[in-house]
Amino acid sequence: MESRVRNICSFLGLLVILLRHSVEAQANGDCPADGRTWVPFGQSCYHFVHGEEDVAKRYTIEEAKNMCRGFALLIVNTTSVNNFVVQYSPEVWKNNVNIWLGLYYDTDDDQYKWFDDSVVSFKNWVEGGSPDWDIPLMDKCVVLHSTTGKWENVSCTKDTENGVVCEAAQKPVVIGKKNGSPLLSALVILSVIAILGVSAVVWFFHQRSNSGTALLPSFEYHPPFRAPSADQTCLVEAEELEETS
Template identity: 60%
Template sequence: MESTEWHLTSFVNLAVLTFLFLCSQGQVNGDCPADGRTWVPFGQSCYYFVHGNEDRFKSYTIEKAKEMCKDYGLLTVRSAEENSFIVENSLQVWKGGNNNMWLGMYYNSDDDEFKWNDESHVTFKNWEEGDAEDPEMPLIDTCVILHAASGKWENVSCSEQPQHGVVCETPQIRLQRKNASPLLSALVVISVIMILGISAAVWFLQQRKGSGSTLFPSFEYHPPFRAPSADQTCLVEAEEIDETS
């Protein structure tokens, strides 16, 4: 019984391993752009902290920031974890300076709310107290920065040409893993089929042995029925007459 269970378990394991091998050939991996910049991966995105000369912090206007990240996008922050990641890395990359960074956010007057530049809604918010509805600043002229010191967001005027740090962001590139060669896949499949076949034969023989029966059923020979000859009939009749007399 234990041997039978072992073979059944082996069948299942082999089937699972084969499935995982074949499926793994089509998996995808994420990667950051290889454009000479130093991209830092986090979650499903990559981030580039724009450097000045000698890798020191340098500030830019919002228009210049958009131009520098035009092939990607300005920084968006969609969770507390991402906000903390940006703050921690800005302090490390920019030599621990107390710097501010542009956020890729604007005020949408039609919907009367802040939105990210890709038109998605701002679900995670980390405003300084009361700053999202500053009555002294026209929201239509509002840009947003992230303070590296506190991690809080602040409204600033776009038209006054302030300058702040720039972080470009882009989704990780989805790379298709190279499939194994058809010959290798065929050899794997054939090997698994052979192993399964041998295991099945061994299991079948053990089942026969355990039940006490042979591999092939035994047969007894029985000659076909034949009618008695004339001499045999006369002999039987003579014996019956002797018994009655």
């Protein structure tokens, strides 16, 4: 009995693994399909802007924002994203470039913020800090060096940089929709049904092994109580009088 339960549990675990991989495969996001090359990484997609010429063009921060066409300039909130940009940059640019970051200096809160007004949780300034004494607070912007990954303060209005990276959130793929596989969706549904069925069988054998008896209790038949009729009552009383006389 115990070996049978173990086999059922092993089968149940296998179904759970298959279901998890199926859901993960369906849950992968999708990058924008706008004719540009988007590179997926983490929960976002990245477009590295570059031209056909050997020497990369230079753009102001406003030109860089316009080139992203409704998407965000590069946001770097983790070390892994920072390293990804450094590792992928040689695929786009031959030499070191300064990549615009989607940062601005909020004079009200006296701190840097991303263009979506989120707080900067990760920083990677050049060693010794980035000197910005000659840059007005309202004119502070930040670039990322493509070879080192270090950040540096620059002027938003006076400096032009040659690295532009746009960022977009990956779109979730809904199971059973256009980008989903009908066969995989059916597998997920059947897996859920199988897991529920096997779980019920495991519970049944577990309860049976613990009780040592049948799950359904045995019942004894007891006929329903019926009151004696008037004739039967008179007969009983006559017999009692006869015995006492």
